[in-house]
Amino acid sequence: MSSAMQQSLGPSSSSMERDARRIHDDTPVSAGNIAIGVVIGRAAEFFDFFVYGIASVVVFPQLFFPFAPDRLTATLYSFAIFSLAFVARPVGSLVFMAIDRTYGRGVKLTIALFLLGGSTASIAFLPGYATLGAWSIVLLAVFRLGQGFALGGAWDGLASLLALNAPQHHRGWYAMIPQLGAPLGFMLASALFAYFLVSISKADFLAWGWRYPFFVAFAINVVALFTRLRLVMTKEFGTLLDLHELQAAPVTEVLRANGGNVLVGAFVPLASFALFHLVTVFPLSWVEIYTDHGASSFLMVQFLGAVCGILAIIASGLIADRIGRRNHLGICAVLIAIFSFVAPMLLQAGATGRDVFVIVGFTILGLSFGQAAGAVASRFGKAYRYTGAALTSDLSWLIGAGFAPLVALGLTSRFGLAFAGYYLLSGALCTILALVFSKKLEIDNE
Template sequence: MSSASPSGSLPASPASDAQMSTSRVIFASFIGTAIEFYDFYVYATAAALVIGPVFFPHSSPAAQALSAFVTFGIAFIARPIGSFIFGHFGDRIGRKSTLVASLLVMGVSTTLIGFVPGYASIGSLAPVLLCILRFGQGIGLGGEWGGAALLATEYAPQNKRGWFGMFPQLGPSVGFLASNGLFFGLALSLSDEQFRSWGWRVPFIVSAVLVGLGLYVRLKIAETPAFREAIEKKERVRVPIATLFGQYLKPTLLGAIAMIVCYTLFYISTVFSLSYGVSTLHFTREKFLGLLCFAVIFMAIATPISALASDKFGRRPVLIVGCIAAILSGFTMAPLLGSGNTYAVALFLTIELFLMGVTFAPMGALLPELFPTNVRYTGAGVAYNVGGILGASVAPYIAQLLANRGGLAWVGGYVSVAAAISLLGVLCMRETRDIKLS
């Protein structure tokens, strides 16, 4: 990358310094989302395995699972609120400081969950505290992704925004591997009693160390060229969210709709499938977690492939193909996951997570490209997190209800319908690959 940004607002500097700066920005956008999503997936995995019995004293395992999935959904309600709050400051005072604050909120909330006593110790206060901290997780993550995507894309050359925007999109794969890998190791090394008593808390507490690393990296980066140019030209608006809804409501809604398929694919194939695999198919925890760790590797492989394709062919063509494939994948759920065969289950998880990577990768460039600089942090964050409400907040809960009443074929139909809705949103969008960000 040259020493000047595409807008020409960066001062000249030696090539080696520019390269170091570019590498630092890429790493900062990646490491933050990796840590944030590690925190989020730690809870998702715990919700599927242990949150129900520890915090909700129902006699029915199904009722416990539904209660745990309700707390899982609370964070998705909080995420748009976080995108409003952090988006405001990200568009008003800058990307860097806002990203540091969002990481702190997320990390503190996650770490404290690891210390909340269970229902047996403090009664109904336990689920109340859990819900408050889960809400805090959602607030923090609501401000994270939009800023990380902007950090990458606002530094990127115009013809490589898909590639640069891919790095924050790799964060979820790494965060998921770290989260599930740690749970996998604990499941192998601890008895069931030890895991339920204290073992599940370890991944939450480990978050404190990872957040420290992320803060160190992010404090070393500079403000993005596009935002600095907006300051110089006095383009900032007083209330970004008002400008967003007043002038850019349509791209916000279309961006949110396009995100539905990503969230549905991921949380159905991880949270719901993990719960279903352990409770109904009678896989051991460690075996199913191992299958998920294997499958998410293909999500990581699909991410750079899809990002490069989006730079070459455009965001819309890649997403259209991905959505159509996701519609078809819903029909594989009952025969593959429902078979209970290890290889068939692994194939199903691999297909779904590969398609998650295909549909998720272009979003790192697409959502920022939908908005001008003065509302970009807010707009990208709101679209991303409203998509989370629509596609993920209730997905495991609805899937559990559908599985109880109609079986896995109904859950597969839910995946197909979600993908079809995203396809309609993408078809209504304009292509954004050639748009200038400043």
């Protein structure tokens, strides 16, 4: 790396962080501790994400959009605000990268996670439209933007730290570990909402029951913050920062050197990210609007689906190490393409069909999602990995998942369920094309 590039990266950490790492010099961190910290951090982020996602179906249409002519329209309004977080996330990444370079990773994480938890907890205090009128919607949108903005700053580099400690022939296994946080976060969120839906009356649930998961989200974020800070303050993390392997490189430098990788990389996990919402948030909304399958019972089926997703994520690590991540992602994209034709039929096949849709959908999602983040991070060399992976992930989530519930529900309401399948198929085709145009997903990082 040139001296000019090193200077452009700025200081590797704040003086307080360097002092903290000296304290930990004699306490080496194991791969197991890194893995636990990564999973806890990701689970906390996805718990926030799914708490809002579930509430956007079972609470917000009634609480914030009672003026809508029907439940469908109210849910579409709710999904429009749901999408704002994905728009704000890339902006948050840019701002927090600058904070990282100036004040250090610990300061950045502290601000980001308190903003994330604070935005989530603030939603719990929001009065509905009946009390505040349009201002309740404005505030909901502001707090949703705050969630997305903060999530852009929650990118900590711990997954890359874990990958850098991975043996050569076990990179798929180590890449899947951070992805376990998504189904764990969903399981906790769905269980909490299901519990309140069945334990209290509908009036009490809309008055106060739905607010409890949002309070829990703040507490979980505090625990996750201290877990992640402990790892960020270790000697191993500091060494990699000093070597610029986990440094927040300027965005302009990354785009100049790896603009093509960012663009192509954003489309590689698109099938997985599109399926992500089409087996979690979207089917819950479709069930609520068009069937008599109650939200609480469907959430518990999704809970079981998430268990299958965990097993599939673990399997993805074993499979990717055997056949290669590129081949694995290609096969998963084909499976998602096939599922896109089957899914509409299953959703219309009664309660049993919907249960099969959830179980099969989560299983395919786990197989694909388990290697999605690894595919993004592996495209960049050491000097650009941290920033490059963050930008690519933000762009992929925005394109593939940000508007998925809104678009899928809008298409199905107008043209039928088959068009939700076509939407998913487009994501699978994008992934396949990106794999074709990508000559080398996994670069030599030595």
